[in-house]
Amino acid sequence: MTSYIGLIRKHTHSDFGVDISDFPGCVIAGATLDAARHIAQEALELHIGSVVEDGEDLPAPSSLKRHGRPSEHRRSGLSRHPT
Numbered sequence: 001m002t003s004y005i006g007l008i009r010k011h012t013h014s015d016f017g018v019d020i021s022d023f024p025g026c027v028i029a030g031a032t033l034d035a036a037r038h039i040a041q042e043a044l045e046l047h048i049g050s051v052v053e054d055g056e057d058l059p060a061p062s063s064l065k066r067h068g069r070p071s072e073h074r075r076s077g078l079s080r081h082p083t
Contacts, residue, residue, distance in 0.1 A: 004061050006040050008033070022059045023047045 006018040006028075016036035020026040020043075028043050030036030051058055 002058075002061055004044060005064065006037075006044075008036065020044055020047075022062050023051075 004020055004022050006020045009017045009019070010033075015029040015031050016033050018028040018030075018036050018040040020028075020040065023044065026040075026043055026047050028036060028040045030039050048058060
């Protein structure tokens, strides 16, 4: 199973945002953390389906090192999205 990392962000007076950097443009928002994670999983599956349908290669998942240390993300977190 392959897992892609989503960077979860939350700012005051905003929804939770998820950015799956291995798929440029795959940016999601949800009113709750659970909703954002669920929508991110669905969006990732759609992105992967489109890439496969277009006959393109899937990107290799980035490592946690690429995203820095958790202390660097004071108002954010990381979420793994298996495919």
